[in-house]
Amino acid sequence: MKTCFRDATVILHRDDRPVVLEHHSIVVEDALVAALGPAGDIDRLVASAPPDQILDASRHIIVPGLINTHHHLFQSLTRCLQPVQTAPLFEWLTQLYQRWQHLDYETHKLAAQVSIAELLLGGCTTTSDHHYLFPPARDIRLEAVLEAADELGIRIHACRGSMSVGQSKGGLPPDSCAEDEQRVLADCERVLDRFHDPRPGSMRRIDLAPCAPFNVSPELLVDTAMLARQRGVLLHTHAAETLDEERYCLDRFGCRPIEYLRRHHWLGPDVYLAHCVHLNAEEIELLARTRTAVAHCPSSNMRLGSGPPPIRDMLDRGVVVGLGVDGSSSNDGGSLTVEMRQSLLLQRVVRGAGAMTPAEAFSMATRGGAAVLGRPELGNIEPGCPADLVLYRADDIALAGAVAHDPLAALVLCQPPRPDRVLVHGRTVVVDGRLTRVDAGALAERFNTVARRFR
Template structure:
């Protein structure tokens, strides 16, 4: 890949252990690795030189929880005023008609939006495998990530407990446990790379206590640990989930995880809103992590994540966008702002600062993913994953007083440049080597087709006129 020199930055916000800043600083990169950073580095030239005058440089944001396939079910009116269980039931009838090409396109859109909002590493949780559709759907997400150049952490999700067996999802989107375990093993062996600057790591991720069996959780944990990969699942997201676990299993959600081997420093949960104080202490002592997803939690009325208790008890906390259908966006910068505002409302003057929230979305997220040796901060020996904003933009006028907080408090949703592993992937706010308009058109056609198919098979006739109207505009 050669060398890259970024020089004369207005400021470099490192998020290293000392939270150093380097006004007027430069960064020298060879291949993926940062070799020098500061205001007086011994490098004056490189294969590629970027003059960052007027730009602020930040470490790339790290998304610890997403469902990229949901990008095609954003802004669905029937799913806007539901809590989690009803929301899922509504959307399962659409997701059951998803095709491999839909997975690829939805990942291209979601990951592209993440890159344009300063995200350089994304974890995804894919768990919907409809009957009659190729089981190698997660491969389509991996293909998209490779084309866009984002660092990717896909987790092979699963659902084995359909409605006929007392679970929440329809039987048409669950799989046999033998099929799940075999394909999970295939994904790990085919794609997982545990090296420091890997572009892809793989995790094991049964969906939730209300969609998988006890046996699948135990076998998935055994499989993950036999390969040394991390484990991920939804947990303690809503009171409905807690009630389900108590009624069906006789255990609280975390007790169920303990019973099936799903606690430890190789485990991270999504959401984690409804843990009690003893459970939070236990999670901190055993090294569990949590992906905090504020926008999704607010939209689905799930509750407010107890972030201060989590951090005070040593729980690893990172930031997650969550599925586009429960967020309606894939913007990491917007997510950091919402996180900051939510916890200001919750805790007032004792809440995390904007810079603290940036730390959660960078260093915190890298710890949740077990990747702190390679990503999460800008310092010598780490990967050159970063984004830049141009302080000459109109939306920053009158706000140039705290460079660390600037893109968070001002609420900007897009960055000017994103670099992953020393490679420019967003330039002047646009994806590099991607025709964004063409991609957007292909994606909307696919989303409309999926919704139309769902309308034919369910009571969703409400959507048919809207779909037909849009298709006329396209052609």
């Protein structure tokens, strides 16, 4: 299948900077971008080798698919839950574990479908999912997430997460949610063997992801890091999210969270850390030097009152930073188009109007996310790369006037628009603002019935 998107405004990266190209066309052939250039040049190209279809994109802004570096897909089950609407992280978690321990395979898959549907409708084409909840008494397997991703057509880094320190051992989750560590490692091996696809452009990778210092033992951290490095896969965890976590680490381990991770071989170019809100200058330097990446989740950090992370300083020091929506119980929304705006506004609250440009926010959501997930083939539009494309309508009333001045800034600073069309790996998953592979209304209705059981 060969499609030409003709005469669009295209925003992509050249020499690691976003550029806006007016009157450009993109040819997609099967899964890949086959050609990109000024509309006149591409017209001549397609005249000699006609595509299956030519779509008029003269009223569209086309950007690379946005990349989500942190999520917990199952948490859409408990978003806006009344008892935790005003709770900070530890209280929030303690209350939610009591509900999450009743998760089962079908509910997990349904929640993943809902969260993925929302991601696609927010312009995301690649997502990480950090699933750490595997109560041993329940049938919970990573397959639920992988099936949902496959069915809706998103590219995924499914993290096999873990929690092994329950309340009886001084951890935060109830013992019913904690797993035996040998069982965790055996299941990590199983899902790596069965599902991890390391090829460039792959739709499915497995990362390994113990949940946090307050629910995983140091032994499991080290064993997981060793396994990941034997297998050449990424490591992911939460780090330095709240001052409560910092106090927990100081009391229990005698050091701050980043130092704790360093001692357990958890810094390096194969590690990405969610949040990193409470970092000092030395810790930022350490992340930059070790090429440890950061998944920045601005809405979640505001929603839970965790604090504003020093993203300006991280970018200035060369830390690799991508954006994340985080789980739907601590954001309540799953749009990366929104997170671009949130990331910019949050830095400006702390550091003033010059703290972040629209181009920097856009870069974090695209090239930054690709770098975090070790996917140099993603986050840009160029011949030979996977055709992950998001088309916004330039005549959206929310962007009116703004696109005449600066189409990139329009996407970041205006009321975040919903994409009109989304392609993942060359396959169209959103058309006219609607999902092509699932009835979103029916899915939402069914999900509301299930979610009521988690009150």
